[in-house]
Amino acid sequence: MYTELCKKVGIDVPIFAFTHCRDVAVEVSKAGGLGCLGSAFMMLDEFRENLNAMDKAVGDRPYGVDLVFNPRRPGKGEGLSIEQVDDLVWKDIPQQHREFAEKLMKEHGVPEWPEKDDKPSLGGMAYEVAMVLTEEALRHPKCKVFVSAMGTPPPEMVDMVHAQGRMVGALTGSPKHALQHKAAGLDFIIANGWEGGGHVGAISSIVLWPNLVDVVAPLPVLAAGGIGNGRQVLAALATGAQGVWTGSLWLCVQEALTPPKLKDRLLGADLGDTVVSKSWSGKTARYLRNEWTDAWEGPDSPGPLPSPQQWLLTTDARRRTERYAEQGKVVDVAFAGAGQVIGQIKEVESTRDVMARLMSEYADAFERVAATMPG
Numbered sequence: 001m002y003t004e005l006c007k008k009v010g011i012d013v014p015i016f017a018f019t020h021c022r023d024v025a026v027e028v029s030k031a032g033g034l035g036c037l038g039s040a041f042m043m044l045d046e047f048r049e050n051l052n053a054m055d056k057a058v059g060d061r062p063y064g065v066d067l068v069f070n071p072r073r074p075g076k077g078e079g080l081s082i083e084q085v086d087d088l089v090w091k092d093i094p095q096q097h098r099e100f101a102e103k104l105m106k107e108h109g110v111p112e113w114p115e116k117d118d119k120p121s122l123g124g125m126a127y128e129v130a131m132v133l134t135e136e137a138l139r140h141p142k143c144k145v146f147v148s149a150m151g152t153p154p155p156e157m158v159d160m161v162h163a164q165g166r167m168v169g170a171l172t173g174s175p176k177h178a179l180q181h182k183a184a185g186l187d188f189i190i191a192n193g194w195e196g197g198g199h200v201g202a203i204s205s206i207v208l209w210p211n212l213v214d215v216v217a218p219l220p221v222l223a224a225g226g227i228g229n230g231r232q233v234l235a236a237l238a239t240g241a242q243g244v245w246t247g248s249l250w251l252c253v254q255e256a257l258t259p260p261k262l263k264d265r266l267l268g269a270d271l272g273d274t275v276v277s278k279s280w281s282g283k284t285a286r287y288l289r290n291e292w293t294d295a296w297e298g299p300d301s302p303g304p305l306p307s308p309q310q311w312l313l314t315t316d317a318r319r320r321t322e323r324y325a326e327q328g329k330v331v332d333v334a335f336a337g338a339g340q341v342i343g344q345i346k347e348v349e350s351t352r353d354v355m356a357r358l359m360s361e362y363a364d365a366f367e368r369v370a371a372t373m374p375g
């Protein structure tokens with residue numbers, strides 16, 4: 001399973017894991033892959049604390065970070081504070097939308113956020129914060145890989161990371177954006193198919209992966225969207241990808257901080273239980289279908305706002321449903337990003353066991369395919 005990209009990153013197997021949980025990222029890196037910590041919901045203190053802990057736990061292994069440079073940048077980076085950026089975005093959020101989100105929270109008995117002074121913020125979703133997080137991550141030598149979640153990262157970020165000899169990649173679901181990433185000098189592209197969790201485009205993985213491999217050649221491509229077992233890893237590498245980028249696979253592992261009630265819901269989901277919706281971020285993203293995603297499509301809905309307005313509007317609902325997800329009904333309106341592959345994940349495993357399983361399933365599948373060759 002060793003590819004050229006493994007050599008460049010300094011890992012043993014080309015399995016990349018996107019996760020919001022540092023312990024999951026550490027275990028993936030320790031098992032020979034690359035754990036990548038998602039920073040979208042973090043401010044500097046929490047981010048730094050996570051990286052410090054990862055540095056201690058990961059031994060001599062590398063890890064990565066995932067940052068959000070929203071292409072629609074309020075304030076256009078004119079040196080605004082995050083509070084000023086938030087104020088600017090709040091001004092574009094109609095009262096009707098605020099009331100609709102709050103009504104859903106009330107109907108499902110979701111308690112209010114108790115810290116009244118702690119206002120909802122775009123946090124790591126804002127350019128201003130993402131740049132500060134990049135600078136912080138560069139202070140951690142084991143952080144070798146920087147990934148932009150949304151759009152081509154700004155040139156000042158790419159230059160900063162390259163100046164320290166680290167690598168930059170970015171997700172995309174379309175050939176057009178993949179070419180923009182290549183033109184920006186990125187080191188690899190993540191081809192994220194429509195069936196994946198989080199933000200997605202309109203093209204399915206099995207069509208997108210080989211296409212982007214050709215479109216951005218010789219740049220390495222990681223295949224994402226729909227990978228949960230070793231057979232799917234083999235399929236991805238067969239399309240020319242140099243590795244896989246996985247997300248939903250880690251939501252229900254032992255080390256994941258996913259609230260137990262939400263974990264139960266995810267483990268019980270079928271292949272068809274997710275939906276692409278703009279209801280949380282204002283951009284198309286895949287979630288477990290629930291009463292929140294349905295309500296925003298329903299007859300009373302004012303319709304989702306664009307990003308980042310919808311994202312800021314729903315930040316309060318997201319943090320409240322995460323904190324109170326222990327209460328059954330809350331899960332019905334909870335933020336529950338998940339790809340279609342969640343329907344094939346039926347038990348809680350340790351991260352280490354998942355890594356071992358991927359490799360042994362890959363080897364079995366490889367043997368089966370090799371046996372089909374004449375002679």
Ligand SMILES: Cc1cc2nc3c(=O)[nH]c(=O)nc-3n(C[C@H](O)[C@H](O)[C@H](O)COP(=O)(O)O)c2cc1C
Nearest residue numbers: 018040149196197198225226246247248337338339
């Ligand atoms: C709950 C959840 C949150 C996600 N948040 C982000 C994010 O903040 N940044 C990012 O680059 N990708 C994010 N993703 C997408 C993943 O990076 C990855 O591309 C996707 O999960 C791959 O498809 P899969 O879920 O089928 O493995 C998220 C995915 C999930 C499931």
